Amino acid sequence: MPGLPLPIRLSAVLLLLAVAVFPFYWMFVTSLTPSSELFASTPRFWPTWSETGVYADAFRKIPVATWLLNSLIVAAGTTVLSIAISLFPAYSLSRFRFKGKGIMGLSLFATQMLPEAMLVVPLYALFGQFNMLNTLTALILANTAFTVPVVVWILKGAIDGVPEEIEEAAHIDGCSQVGIVWRIVLPLIAPTLAAASVIAFFHGWNEYVFAQTLVSSESLRTASVGLAGFVGELSTPIHTVMSIAVIYAVPAIVFYMFVQKYVVSGMTAGGVKG
Amino acid sequence: MSAGKTTESLLTSRWTPYVFMAPVFLYLLLFDFIPLVKEFYLSFTSTSLLTPSVNKWVGLDNYRELFSNRDFLHSLWITAVYTIACVVLAIGAGLGTALLLDAPFLGRAVARTLVTLPWAAPPVAVALIFTWIYNAQYGVFNYVQRSLGIETFENWLDTPDHALTAILIATIWQIFPFSSVVILAALQGVPKELRESAALDGAGAFDIFRAVVWPTIRPTVMLLALFITIWSLRRFDLIWLLTQGGPIGATNTLVIDLYRRAFVYRDLGAGASVGMVGLCIAFAITLVHHRLSSRYELKGR
Incomplete structure (x- = not known):
């Protein structure tokens, strides 16, 4: 859309990318969230890096x-x-x-x-x-x-x-x-x-x-x-x-x-x- | 050597095209066509999943039952809404994305790659993550709604009014990258000089789109619409895993109905008849599409 000014175009692109990537990101963040915080009223938006053991667990169990x-x-x-x-x-x-x-x-x-x-x-x-x-x-x-x-x-x-x-x-x-x-x-x-x-x-x-x-x-x-x-x-x-x-x-x-x-x-x- | 000679002469004769076609012909015959004929036959029988080889001929009974059944008529309606929404929204989002990513900017290549990712995601994983996103109490979807001041604690997938919308959001997220990639490729065929001279003549962005861009990409968009229609008519995994057609039939498309009749109610005859109705619809749409696009072509000449 060349008709739009650049800042609007770029924000539209960023929004688009956020929509496209968010479910993947959310899948990843959820996998690295401690059980105690999965059921919090405010979700955790960042991965907890100490939780990576869940992956080894998945393969083991x-x-x-x-x-x-x-x-x-x-x-x-x-x-x-x-x-x-x-x-x-x-x-x-x-x-x-x-x-x-x-x-x-x-x-x-x-x-x-x-x-x-x-x-x-x-x-x-x-x-x-x-x-x-x-x-x-x-x-x-x-x-x-x-x-x-x-x-x-x-x-x-x-x-x-x-x-x-x-x-x-x-x-x-x-x-x-x-x-x-x-x-x-x-x-x-x-x-x-x-x-x-x-x-x-x-x-x-x-x-x-x-x-x-x-x-x-x-x-x-x-x-x-x-x-x-x-x-x-x-x-x-x-x-x-x-x-x-x-x-x-x-x-x-x-x-x-x-x-x-x-x-x-x-x-x-x-x-x-x- | 002489054996090589005979195969060669065989392969350059007028039979060559047929010999070359044989693998696909045989394969489709065995794995698509014969099974289809069998389903067609089953649709006129009463057959249980438990004894699939015991078929009792019942004529048109299965079809008669379908069209006097309100739930089935409702599922036709749901299928129509779902399919039309998929076509309109996937092409709308795809077109917007394509136009946005057509003009050059820093990082465009990365943006183009990232945008296509949902298309590569396995539907089962998509269903799983969207189930969690829509979770009534802990899902991020309701969290966002609550942050916007909408007090909600219901799971959209569980509410008859919202389930279809929820399914559509997941579907469009998964399929819009495909239409954007296809439209983006078609946009490369728009003559640059024409666009530039129109801009010099003072035409607005919308006028340029209508006069220069749209005529070039229209055949592609039409074909894309046909493909999305046909794929939406047969989409199963995502809908089945998210709602199984519920609640109270709110997302019960034809394929879901077919599957439930055959594998939950164990009625293969009824399932087959639903499949045949769906197939007739797909054929009818393809025919209409063919007519429309050849008419356009004639006009273009």
Whole structure:
């Protein structure tokens, strides 16, 4: 808003940042507040640094490490599978004209309308048939059904931006179509590939419905399900719960801050530009 | 070598596009389309969660029950309010943020990064922190209200009048960064010279926005509105964990209703029929959107 004077603009920016960051900050402060002060009429607005033991406590008393490991496996699996499945279809949608292309594009978009909560029942039956209930593999497979359309779309956008002349030269040199995608297109779209990977990773890391319903054993619980178990539960102290929320959310957010540039350029180059 | 030759000729034939499409096609067929057809079938049956393979055909009974049920009609209304509010507020906040962060200032890069953080937060963690923020006695939300002189000791999530607003605050906080990032990218396509010459001609900030900025970003904003609509129609985790659709149905959106019927009341048939109604709504909105945006495109030409 260039029309506004600078001081007003800057205060608006500061207010905006405060709103965006406050819940994170509050999560952190609450985790470092002694129990006696959690229930004070005036909340404590600063962390109490001597309380950091709550984090060690969380790992000791609650299987947080297992939860995080499971989430990591699911997120990494979802990422690898999504990219592996999406690369060639994205190339196909970008480069070829063929019958049924419009329908394929439309179906990809239509999957965005399906709520996870609706597909849980038939997917439960499906994984039951293959004896895959109560496995992390089932979660990876289910999550990938939701990430693939987004990943295909983003990769297609990036491939659209690769000049075809580069491929033609390789064609003349006798490179196969698969070789072209693998050796020429893939390296050129590496930044977008990174962006798509991050998006798939976050989907797997954050996912809750499938992890809650398709997996029952405690040793396979993901962090989202473990943490959701504290909602409405009163026996675990709130600062312990918040410390686990911090452990779950912060690595993801820090990771996101580092790769944010790629994600934004990838999303805007491909997916959402239309 | 000869095997390599045959695969190669296969892959450069007219079938190449289809061979390349196969992974996604098969995957979506197995994990989206077939489950969807199964849900469609279930919606015409009476099926218990406890015996999911025993389906009794009941025709349109589930649908008939839904549309004669006041609670369901209420949840349609709640879904509409929630979705429209999400679209308007997320795009409004996103647009404001994008315009604010488009103009250069010291520390803009840092500000742009920080503003997008809520989008990266896991919904379960968001639900947990907002539950604590809204806590009746000890929550910072009520503390701020009390400091402003509003004597309140009720949890917004527990009061029918405020629960939906409370859910919306958490939702908008989580999703507005996405729209701001997308709009910010679209703003880069606004021709600078045009903006500057309009400013030289003495046009005000609002006129510049209307005449130069808006026409450029409108297609993006329209598409964004469609995505936010569809995502809001299916949002589950945040609402379920904050209120489970309560109190007395105040935040009972279609997906929450679906989940409760299927997993709390163990009625898979009824749950499936709610899902189908939601899907029809999403399809109808997409169609209308498609019509509208192609009409705009024609006018533009």
